[in-house]
Amino acid sequence: MGECMQEYKLFIGGEWADSSTGETFKDTAPATLETIGIFQKAGAQDVGRAVDAAEDAFPAWSSTPAPQRGKIIFRAARILEERKEELSRKLTIEMGKVLPEARGDVQEAIDITYYAAGEGRRLFGETTPSELPDKACMTVRRPIGVVALITPWNFPVAIPAWKLMPALIAGNTVVFKPSSDTPMLAAELVKILTEAGVPAGVVNMVTGSGEVAGKAIVNNMKVRAMSFTGSLDTGKWILGEASKSMKRVSLELGGKNPIIVMDDANIDLAVDGVIWGGFGTSGQRCTAASRVIVHEKVIDTFREKLLARAGKLRLGNGLLESTDVGPIINNTQLRKIAGYCDIGKNEGATLLLGGKQAKMNGYFFEPTIFTDVTMDMRIAREEIFGPVVSLINASDLGDAIEKANSVEYGLSSSIYTESMRSAFKAIEKVDAGLTYVNASTIGSEVHLPFGGVKATGNGTREAGSTALEEFTELKTVYFDYSGRLQRAQIDIEG
Ligand code: NAD
Numbered sequence: 001m002g003e004c005m006q007e008y009k010l011f012i013g014g015e016w017a018d019s020s021t022g023e024t025f026k027d028t029a030p031a032t033l034e035t036i037g038i039f040q041k042a043g044a045q046d047v048g049r050a051v052d053a054a055e056d057a058f059p060a061w062s063s064t065p066a067p068q069r070g071k072i073i074f075r076a077a078r079i080l081e082e083r084k085e086e087l088s089r090k091l092t093i094e095m096g097k098v099l100p101e102a103r104g105d106v107q108e109a110i111d112i113t114y115y116a117a118g119e120g121r122r123l124f125g126e127t128t129p130s131e132l133p134d135k136a137c138m139t140v141r142r143p144i145g146v147v148a149l150i151t152p153w154n155f156p157v158a159i160p161a162w163k164l165m166p167a168l169i170a171g172n173t174v175v176f177k178p179s180s181d182t183p184m185l186a187a188e189l190v191k192i193l194t195e196a197g198v199p200a201g202v203v204n205m206v207t208g209s210g211e212v213a214g215k216a217i218v219n220n221m222k223v224r225a226m227s228f229t230g231s232l233d234t235g236k237w238i239l240g241e242a243s244k245s246m247k248r249v250s251l252e253l254g255g256k257n258p259i260i261v262m263d264d265a266n267i268d269l270a271v272d273g274v275i276w277g278g279f280g281t282s283g284q285r286c287t288a289a290s291r292v293i294v295h296e297k298v299i300d301t302f303r304e305k306l307l308a309r310a311g312k313l314r315l316g317n318g319l320l321e322s323t324d325v326g327p328i329i330n331n332t333q334l335r336k337i338a339g340y341c342d343i344g345k346n347e348g349a350t351l352l353l354g355g356k357q358a359k360m361n362g363y364f365f366e367p368t369i370f371t372d373v374t375m376d377m378r379i380a381r382e383e384i385f386g387p388v389v390s391l392i393n394a395s396d397l398g399d400a401i402e403k404a405n406s407v408e409y410g411l412s413s414s415i416y417t418e419s420m421r422s423a424f425k426a427i428e429k430v431d432a433g434l435t436y437v438n439a440s441t442i443g444s445e446v447h448l449p450f451g452g453v454k455a456t457g458n459g460t461r462e463a464g465s466t467a468l469e470e471f472t473e474l475k476t477v478y479f480d481y482s483g484r485l486q487r488a489q490i491d492i493e494g
Helices: 044-063 066-082 084-095 099-119 158-169 183-196 210-219 232-245 267-283 299-310 331-347 397-404 420-429 466-471
Strands: 010-012 015-017 024-028 035-040 127-129 135-143 146-150 173-177 203-205 225-229 248-252 257-261 289-295 350-353 368-371 388-394 412-416 434-437 472-480
Touching: 010 044, 010 183, 035 183, 044 135, 044 146, 044 173, 044 203, 044 210, 066 084, 066 099, 066 158, 066 183, 084 099, 084 183, 099 158, 099 466, 146 158, 146 210, 158 173, 158 183, 158 225, 158 466, 173 210, 183 203, 210 232, 225 232, 225 466, 232 248, 257 267, 257 397, 267 289, 267 299, 267 388, 267 412, 289 299, 289 397, 299 350, 299 368, 299 388, 331 350, 331 388, 388 397, 397 420, 412 420, 420 434, 466 472
Parallel strands: 146 173, 146 225, 173 203, 225 248, 257 289, 257 412, 289 388, 368 388, 412 434
Antiparallel strands: 010 015, 010 203, 024 035, 127 135, 135 472, 350 368
16 A cells, blocks of 8 residues: 555645645554555645635636536546546545445546536526516526535545535635545545646645634635535534634534334345445444334344344455455544443443454454434434444334434434335434435435435535535526616506
């Protein structure tokens, strides 16, 4: 892996530059603990330069016809596609997820990039008749200005691409701060955009801590909108702070996603869904299935089958084909997961499997299952962000839905049932941004909206046509060609 070792710079105004602080940090591979890159710790001054560069680039980029911007974004999609395998391997090394999942991460970036490129020839507004004669009414979309994108580490390419591509196609210029756990893939993405022809200053990347670089972005008055994906605590702080400069803020935060398994479910299919949703990406997905709410008539069979399958999952380096579950991102997160397992045991939950760090080099945690979990326990309510699944009993559908809804988050949800009635009840009643029927809590597609309710966000949706809502302002246009004064609501009798 030594070939990946490199010193990376900040990307400001089209130039790769050292940080003004002179400080750097190491990017560590979680499976091997090797250093794979050295990155700049940006200070407030660097953030200021990046925002200024984005502001300078805005007039030309926003005036470039959207279909021309689309051509550039389309080229970026092609490059991403050509480099898919190489990027996926780098992603597995940097973030840890197993190679097939890393390919999925890169594919999601490719998909959103093509999708956004196509928006260059849409960016639709509305037209509607006027209530007055000789008058046209329509809406047009305008870019917002300098937008800031702050991203987490669990989807190192997909999440940045989900934000960058819609922001760019809409004509905004960008300051992008990736997570310090996965800056390498972020830098690759920025290089690809540059190679595709995105002009200098349109995309600027600053690496460094949330405390310094992140805060400087949030506090910069010239940043007009922010799109943030990360934890609830950080999201809350950003929302409060950004209100001081009246920034538009989009928040995609945590989850505590339930899978409901009804007594008429295909149990084997549900077990597949829990293995994939609970232990895929080592449980480090905002949509991870961390609560499995099972009808009491089938919980014994379900538990037995789940345990048999989960017990066979093989931990290891994600580059190896034999690996089912990769490492945890860093030691802090590993300790947090271990801490939650202690909390679960102390709260009276029964540990069925795992519950501890694996005895191997790297940040590995054993796939973990708790049973006899009740909704008052912290492991049933708080986001653990690790390979920990809690089994919860339910007496009927109503009880299952009530339990599903009894947490502060509301991102993804799922129900396994053969009954249409139960499926539609869950669709209607579960408080979540996504509901899957007979599929796990994960697996969103880029042409559909993505986001959550309650503490998972502030009502915005990424991807799909909603991605443009995040990054455009609507202007309503009234065009009067009557040649006389016409007064809406007054000249027409009711
Ligand atoms: P985090 O909140 O610690 O960090 C996210 C980003 O915010 C990082 O780039 C970090 O440097 C930056 N940051 C931290 N403090 C900041 C501050 N004060 N000001 C500005 N920026 C700051 O989250 P994380 O650990 O990187 O990611 C895991 C979290 O992300 C989980 O809660 C997970 O559920 C959530 N997530 C949500 C979604 C979604 O779409 N809803 C998707 C993926 C991850």
